[in-house]
Amino acid sequence: MDDSFADWAPEVNWQRRKQPLNLYLHTPFCHHRCAFCPFFQNTTKPGFSARYADHLICDLERKARWLGPTVAARRVSSVFFGGGTPSDMDAADLARVICKLRDLYPIDDDTEITVEGRIWGFTRDKAEAWREAGANRISIGLQSTNTKIRRSMGRLADRGQIRETLQNFVALGYVTIVDLIYGLPRQDVASVVEDVRFLAEETGIDGLDLYALKQFPGSPLAKAVEQGRMAAPADTHLRAEMFTAAAAELARHGFEHFTPQHWRRSERERSIYNQLAKTSADILPFGSSAGGRLSNVTISCHRLLDDYETAMDDGSLGARCTIQEPKPGQDFTDAVMSSIQRRMLPPLSEWPAHEDSSAIAENWRVAGLIGEPQADGIPLTQAGCFWFPRLQQLLAMLTAQSVGRAA
Ligand code: SF4
Structure with a gap:
């Protein structure tokens, strides 16, 4: 396309x-x-x-x-x-x-x-x-x-x-x-x-x-x-x-x-x-190697400089556009990225439907990574901020497992 x-x-x-x-x-x-x-x-x-x-x-x-x-x-x-x-x-x-x-x-x-x-x-x-x-x-x-x-x-x-x-x-x-x-x-x-x-x-x-x-x-x-x-x-x-x-x-x-x-x-x-x-917001990309998306279409500008410059010179887009199927669990991923701007995780009620969700949250609380749940989410402690990339990976795995089981 x-x-x-x-x-x-x-x-x-x-x-x-x-x-x-x-x-x-x-x-x-x-x-x-x-x-x-x-x-x-x-x-x-x-x-x-x-x-x-x-x-x-x-x-x-x-x-x-x-x-x-x-x-x-x-x-x-x-x-x-x-x-x-x-x-x-x-x-x-x-x-x-x-x-x-x-x-x-x-x-x-x-x-x-x-x-x-x-x-x-x-x-x-x-x-x-x-x-x-x-x-x-x-x-x-x-x-x-x-x-x-x-x-x-x-x-x-x-x-x-x-x-x-x-x-x-x-x-x-x-x-x-x-x-x-x-x-x-x-x-x-x-x-x-x-x-x-x-x-x-x-x-x-x-x-x-x-x-x-x-x-x-x-x-x-x-x-x-x-x-x-x-x-x-x-x-x-x-x-x-x-x-x-x-x-x-x-x-x-x-x-x-x-x-x-x-x-x-x-x-x-x-x-x-x-x-x-970090969310699925639209980003229009320009320049060799730039990447972005409009809605569910990812736009990847040519990585090699020669290819990009040739495309600019001959009047073409200079990018590859690919339709991405909606990612299962994307709403939760977006919710994590949105709440993390306040150093919070989404409330447990929004976590993937998985039998381990509550136990994982409790383990993180006992380990001092998250605080007591509040109405608008679960606060990350300073240790939780240090470990956030790892917590994010675990939440993604939890999401993938719950989606896989539901399919
Ligand atoms: S080599 Fe990497 S870190 Fe260094 S200026 Fe270039 S992009 Fe930045």
Whole structure:
């Protein structure tokens, strides 16, 4: 159904006009590969930025034209420039992409427009140009603020550059968010706490994500550990200590524990895209490797850059569209993702009909992962937030089993 996007998408978009629409624009280029990362695709080369911006604009124009008048009927609640490293693009190039998308899609002052990036190469002139064009939120993958640990992971900027760059973003009025990873080789509890202290006291950030290190097989990090060139990452026990200590430091600096892995210092930080992306909300994708969906149709833009650019040049969609059969249990999955925004699980009455549901919930309560049930759900404790990815997996298994038995 790829070539018929113009036939099916307008009607679907119109039917769903009361629901939020989100746009995702992917930039599959990075200066170099970070040690822990499985997502690296293309190295930034001189001249890539203008050419890629042209293709993104072409993609924006084509989908808007094919969606026709239905585009105007559907407000865009969030836009996310992800990667890769969008901040590797030149100031003027990404600015013209932002301006074009504001011309073509119903974006207003309340639309969250995030640019993801890293400190290295995120110059003040870029931040100014993109703010002027309409971006209002920046998300930086920092991983650590310790210069030695950063450099062992392939991150180039030092602490002084982190401070200066983040302060610039804040001064320009961006909602400024950073990601930290805990469990990296050489990290200890004190260094994670120091990361939080430094960011809270010296940079003015609005929000912070704490992610446990995932060691992807085949990554430079995994190989270095296997070959004994790098210390092993922290074990689960140490990670739990790091998470607990970092959470306490965030609380000490007045951050609200917003979702299991995310904290914010003010309500300026809404995290709209990140929350909606975890549900079945509609996301229209643009750019090589971008993925999204409209209702039950997934849209996967061509992963290989050459294929995507050829499609943009020859006037086609540059994506594969696939109808997804409704997933049994999707309502419960959406309910989990919705309630988790309040650090709650859905009430037990909404859990899958499975004879083990009550016993599992009771085990989690005794283990200190969840609190006493309340009218609007079951609160996650801090330990429950640490274990949330695992709890989520178990709930998915429970759902699959109950659906399987009902079939
Ligand atoms: S900048 Fe981001 S996407 Fe690129 S290699 Fe590093 S972690 Fe991966």
